Amino acid sequence: MSTTNDGTGFPFFRLLVLTGAIFASVSSEFLPTGLLPEMAAELGVSESRIGLLVTVFAGTVVLTTAPLTVLTRNYSRKWLMVVLLGVFALTNVLCAIAPSYEFLVGARIVGGLAHGLFWAVTGPYAARLVPRHQLARAISVTNAGGTLAFILGVPLATFLGHALGWRLAFGAMAAVVVVFLVFVIVYLPPVAHIVPLTTGEIAVPARKDRSLPAVLIVCVAVVLVITGHNTFYTYIAPWAIQIGGVDEAGVSGLLFVYGAAGAIGLALGGAFGDRFPRGSVNVALAGVALSVLALAVFGTSALPVVIGMIVWSIFFGGVPALMHTRVLHSASERIRDLAAAWLTTAFNVAIGGGALLGGVLLDQFGIAVLPWIASAIIAAALAFVLASDRARLAAHR
Numbered sequence: 001m002s003t004t005n006d007g008t009g010f011p012f013f014r015l016l017v018l019t020g021a022i023f024a025s026v027s028s029e030f031l032p033t034g035l036l037p038e039m040a041a042e043l044g045v046s047e048s049r050i051g052l053l054v055t056v057f058a059g060t061v062v063l064t065t066a067p068l069t070v071l072t073r074n075y076s077r078k079w080l081m082v083v084l085l086g087v088f089a090l091t092n093v094l095c096a097i098a099p100s101y102e103f104l105v106g107a108r109i110v111g112g113l114a115h116g117l118f119w120a121v122t123g124p125y126a127a128r129l130v131p132r133h134q135l136a137r138a139i140s141v142t143n144a145g146g147t148l149a150f151i152l153g154v155p156l157a158t159f160l161g162h163a164l165g166w167r168l169a170f171g172a173m174a175a176v177v178v179v180f181l182v183f184v185i186v187y188l189p190p191v192a193h194i195v196p197l198t199t200g201e202i203a204v205p206a207r208k209d210r211s212l213p214a215v216l217i218v219c220v221a222v223v224l225v226i227t228g229h230n231t232f233y234t235y236i237a238p239w240a241i242q243i244g245g246v247d248e249a250g251v252s253g254l255l256f257v258y259g260a261a262g263a264i265g266l267a268l269g270g271a272f273g274d275r276f277p278r279g280s281v282n283v284a285l286a287g288v289a290l291s292v293l294a295l296a297v298f299g300t301s302a303l304p305v306v307i308g309m310i311v312w313s314i315f316f317g318g319v320p321a322l323m324h325t326r327v328l329h330s331a332s333e334r335i336r337d338l339a340a341a342w343l344t345t346a347f348n349v350a351i352g353g354g355a356l357l358g359g360v361l362l363d364q365f366g367i368a369v370l371p372w373i374a375s376a377i378i379a380a381a382l383a384f385v386l387a388s389d390r391a392r393l394a395a396h397r
Contacts, residue, residue: 234355
């Protein structure tokens with residue numbers, strides 16, 4: 001049974017299979033966002049209720065990821081991925097044939113159950129294909145699937161939905177998931193994910209694992225960073241139009257450029273994350289805070305908004321992969337899967353929390369305040385990372 005790289009070099013193709021699977025998963029998660037009008041009109045509900053499908057999905061992830069990770073800890077990682085991809089395909093088919101809004105909500109809950117566990121499995125699986133000194137590079141390759149989902153997956157599925165109907169878009173996404181399910185079966189090896197006890201060693205519960213404080217420190221940092229980011233990013237389209245002077249027709253192009261710049265940041269994170277693990281995170285967070293602050297100060301016309309968003313995205317693009325790498329480095333071998341589950345939970349709490357905070361601030365103080373608050377929260381996250389690094393490294397050792 002394979003446990004790591006087979007010694008022939010960096011397992012790029014195997015990691016690309018994981019990248020494709022993550023691409024299909026993230027595209028499925030956010031597909032409703034591009035099809036709000038069509039879905040709302042056919043099902044006879046408001047667009048906000050269709051938007052709640054993403055919230056329901058994320059909420060399910062938050063509530064179920066850690067318990068499901070514990071319940072499935074003894075199952076084969078490869079075949080668990082296959083089952084979860086099968087669930088993704090099924091839920092997309094159910095969405096495609098949904099006769100009512102309530103049926104659609106149920107299908108999204110099932111998808112959320114699979115999504116959180118899928119992320120808890122894929123990160124540690126990738127870590128078992130490479131030696132530790134290649135971990136940031138490996139995670140950057142696999143996390144590119146999420147970036148590509150925003151650059152290509154959701155826009156292409158949205159175009160298909162507009163042209164041929166939203167139900168066909170979900171059906172096409174189910175077919176894409178099945179393709180990568182087959183790739184996982186054919187090309188990915190099984191891995192040994194259960195660490196055996198040494199002679200005389202006594203098993204201890206996860207809550208007593210010595211690396212747990214380091215894992216929790218990373219998760220708190222993620223909650224702060226992603227909350228700050230989503231406080232502003234969730235409302236970037238109306239902000240760009242109302243404050244930034246961007247034409248409404250140009251918003252989709254602006255978001256495409258933002259996504260492409262994020263891919264550059266992800267590549268930079270993979271290139272420098274292994275050599276400078278602490279410095280890469282610190283520079284990225286400082287860059288995000290300063291670029292968002294620059295948008296708050298100078299973002300009153302289209303050109304500085306475009307430049308500011310490109311810089312923001314380059315710095316932020318590598319942050320999720322760097323944090324994923326950090327939590328896997330911090331966790332002991334025995335709690336890697338659980339650490340990945342907690343990290344997934346932290347991301348989804350912050351995504352929902354940031355959107356909620358941004359909405360409250362928008363209603364109370366106006367949309368112009370959002371980048372000011374976002375940059376302050378991200379600066380606080382950087383301060384927390386710097387202040388807690390000594391404790392994190394001590395627990396990691």
